[in-house]
Amino acid sequence: MNRKKGFYLMNRIFLVFMLLVILLIALLFYVISLPLNRGTYLFLLLFIFTIAVILYLSYRWIYIPYKESNKVLRLFSDGYIFKGVFDLRVHFNHESFLAMQKFKEIIDTKELIEGSKKHAEYLALQNQINPHFLYNTLEGIRSEAIIEGVESIANMTEALETFFRYTISDMDKLATLEEEIANVENYCTIQRFRFGEKINFKIECPEEYDLEIFQAKIPKLTLQPIVENAIFHGIEPKMGKGLVTLKILTTPSRLLITISDNGVGMEEEYVHLLNYKLKGASLTYIKKDKETGGIALLNVNNRIKLIFGDEYGIYLYSKAGAGTDVEITLPLIR
Amino acid sequence: MKEEILRIANVTRTIEGITYLDNINFNIFKGEIMGLIPLDNHGKSQLIELILQNVSIYFGRIYFDDQLVNYYEHSSMTKNRVYLIDKETNLIQDLKVTDNICVLNHTFHGYIVNDKRLRKETDKLLKQLGIEIDTEQYVSELSLLEKTIIELIRAVINGAQLIILDKLSNFLSIEELSFFQKLLLHYTKEGISFLYIANHHEEAFKICHRVALFEKGRITKIIHAKDYTEETLEPYILSFTHHPVADEQNNQAGILKCQNLCTENLKQIEFSVKKGECLTILDINNRGIQDIAELVNGFLQPERGKILVGGKEIPLVKERNLLLNGVAYIPENPVPRTLFYNISYLENLTFLIDRKLKRSTIQKKVLNSIKEEYRALVGEEIDAPNLWGLTMKSLYSLVYFRFLLYKPKVVFVMQPFSHADMYLRGRIIELINMLKRKGIAIVILAVNISDTLKVTDRLLIMEDGNLTLSSHQFKDLPPYVSGNQE
Structure with missing residues (x-):
């Protein structure tokens, strides 16, 4: 981070304030050194009281809001928050407030959302043209055709067709949870041609919930990239059967979706690093090498934060050998 | 649909350069007993303090009863409607059970203490709960179980919506714990939530709806009741083996x-x-x-x-x-x-x-x-x-x-x-x-x-x-x- 040379404006204000305080204290000592009579006592008391009130008010009205605003700016520069920086509790002055609002207008989060969506589309497209993906899928079709006959080829082709159609279609609108789950099931069907019974998918939803919950709106392609991660990074390297579970819970204002797998899990420090990255919204990850990992997670998290705000997003629980839980927090939109 | 009483989102708490809570994320629903098993004690008391009072945090947000009460920019230092029950009792030892329950709480606004009426009310309350404690007794004369029960009742009457229970099995015997847990289940039906801190998963699994594992100031796993198995826990805990003497x-x-x-x-x-x-x-x-x-x-x-x-x-x-x-x-x-x-x-x-x-x-x-x-x-x-x-x-x-x-x-x-x-x-x-x-x-x-x-x-x-x-x-x-x- 570049450091500007010279005093910042607030540093100068604090310097002048400190000089004033020193002056007042010096004046206090001068008054104490004077011969004391009743009048000076009264003056002294009033003087001390005034200094105490000034110091207290300066602390509550100036120092604390100044520190809070500084902290918000620091968190913004460190990538922890994005939208929060525009909603400071106390702005430095009216002009800085106006400047912030203008800044908010200029950078327009829509552009970032667009960027993020473009990247999601790119990831999806990359999957479609990924030679391994296509090769394995086609290989599956071929094997099935030889062994089973026509019907399974039809089923598989249908699954592929549905999956591609859903993935390529308009990313702008929100999809229903039902559509997203159908896409995930479709994706698992396709993967099952390759992995066979190793891939199992199940949905858990409290019995008391009505079907309306499945009409809740969530950003398109929120679930599939996470299930894909669970299969490729969790279940594929694992011996034996794998299970991906999608748990749905709602509160009056939020939709909580947890995607769990019983795969190989992740090292503790890597989980910590990913959770650290998932705290904020930034597009820096797009520039980074794919090998740093977790791009799909970061992309989904970014889109959620940019569309709905910093308080929503993704959190990971994982340990080597213990599987992974990805908790997605979204606003409940019916 | 489940209503949340507490939501802690991405909270980091650092004191004098030491990170006690490291990006923790969990919630407690109304009427739920949420277990917390601290695998080490790092950050446990800081977490309790943070739930009780909206003290300063480095990052994150805390919602209590669906209201944002504490966040990275501003911590109001206000107290939440949360009560802590641990071995150190908060009751006044030299006052009677009735006074501790009825007088020393925020809902009592009278200027005159009507002993007879309060005693009648307290007796009725204890009878409803199936508890036999003489309300005229001084708190210092009560056993640890009785004190803990009185604290629980006092907390509920005080309007606590979330009660933190810190390692009850350290001071309550198996029989006492079993009785106390029945009371907890009774109160969950009234919408009171509990954060049940336990040393052992066997104890937590018996009573909690969900259990969170807490290590190095992080929540490492949240286990739902249907996943309560030794296999789920195995990667997270140490196994101790028994070597009998010759x-x-x-x-x-x-x-x-x-x-x-x-x-x-x-x-x-x-x-x-x-x-x-x-x-x-x-x-x-x-x-x-x-x-x-x-x-x-x-x-x-x-x-x-x-x-x-x-x-x-x-x-x-x-x-x-x-x-x-x-x-x-x-x-x-x-x-x-x-x-x-x-x-x-x-x-x-x-x-x-x-x-x-x-x-x-x-x-x-x-x-x-x-x-x-x-x-x-x-x-x-x-x-x-x-x-x-x-x-x-x-x-x-x-x-x-x-x-x-x-x-x-x-x-x-x-x-x-x-x-x-x-x-x-x-x-x-x-x-x-x-x-x-x-x-x-x-x-x-x-x-x-x-x-x-x-x-x-x-x-x-x-x-x-x-x-x-x-x-x-x-x-x-x-x-x-x-x-x-x-």
Whole structure:
């Protein structure tokens, strides 16, 4: 981070304030050194009281809001928050407030959302043209055709067709949870041609919930990239059967979706690093090498934060050998 | 649809450069008992403090009853409607039960205290809950269970929506805990939520709807009730194995025998323990083991009966008599009670040795010899000029090494695992096994089985001051006890 040379404006204000305080204290000592009579006592008391009130008010009205605003700016520069920086509790002055609002207008989060969506589309497209993906899928079709006959080829082709159609279609609108789950099931069907019974998918939803919950709106392609991660990074390297579970819970204002797998899990420090990255919204990850990992997670998290705000997003629980839980927090939109 | 009472989102709390809570994320629903198992104790008290009061955080957001009450920019320092119940009671000891419940709460606005009416109300309330406590009693006269129940009722009447229960099994016996848990379930139906902090998953799994594992200031896993299996937990916890003592040692005659011991809470108990054997006395209703501890410490005289050490009767006049005859006692939470922080490690280690050598000063060559012998066990810590800065693991080791050096015939240990996190419990098991290998008999006094079965060779169950059950009757134990069996 570049450091500007010279005093910042607030540093100068604090310097002048400190000089004033020193002056007042010096004046206090001068008054104490004077011969004391009743009048000076009264003056002294009033003087001390005034200094105490000034110091207290300066602390509550100036120092604390100044520190809070500084902290918000620091968190913004460190990538922890994005939208929060525009909603400071106390702005430095009216002009800085106006400047912030203008800044908010200029950078327009829509552009970032667009960027993020473009990247999601790119990831999806990359999957479609990924030679391994296509090769394995086609290989599956071929094997099935030889062994089973026509019907399974039809089923598989249908699954592929549905999956591609859903993935390529308009990313702008929100999809229903039902559509997203159908896409995930479709994706698992396709993967099952390759992995066979190793891939199992199940949905858990409290019995008391009505079907309306499945009409809740969530950003398109929120679930599939996470299930894909669970299969490729969790279940594929694992011996034996794998299970991906999608748990749905709602509160009056939020939709909580947890995607769990019983795969190989992740090292503790890597989980910590990913959770650290998932705290904020930034597009820096797009520039980074794919090998740093977790791009799909970061992309989904970014889109959620940019569309709905910093308080929503993704959190990971994982340990080597213990599987992974990805908790997605979204606003409940019916 | 579930309503949330508490939501902690991405909270990081740093105090003086130390990160106590590291990006933690969890929620508690209304009417839910959420378990929290701290695998180490790092950040636990900071988390409790943060839930009780909206203190400053570095990052994150905290919602209480769906309202944002604390976030990274501004912490209001206000208190949430949360009540903490732990061993240290918040009740006023010198006031009656009625006053503690009805008067000392935010909902009481009267200027005149109508004793009769309040008593009637309190009696009615307790009757509804099926609790028999005399409301005219002073709190100081109540048992720990009764105090805990009164605190719970007081918390609910005070309007607490979330109640934190901190390691109840440290001070409530199995029977008491079971009764208290029924009360918790009753209150969950009224929408009260609980954060149930427990040392052991067996205890938490029995009562909690979900359980969060907490380690290094992070929530590492949230387990839902249907996933409560040992396999789910296996990657997260240490497994302790039991090494029984050699049979030849068990065939020896009892080194310590208690014959026909009677006190106010002990009813003619008889037991013996052999050299190198570990015996656990599990007090189901928390009435008798305190008397045994007081007998061993010389604070209590038995009404009848005697204690024989090596076949010789010991007059129970002073603690010194027992210690000189080879009977030592390690209290619950021994570090602050038995160690001296401002003197050196070696001085702490050799604290009792003067009695053994029967000399007021210990020769330098003896000290040097001890120092070199224990350097192999503790490393450079043996040279520490004081105990400040040593880890809890080292301090616990010092407590047990002191007796390893003194080599008494029997050591009574009160609730050895009660204040320890998972890693420390592993160390205590090693330390007890060290004492056993040295031929020292161990008598563990416990109200909860905890990890004692990982070291114990024989288990005696005490109920209402009677020893009623021995180890071969394990199958009759309550489910929580048998769940721990090796």
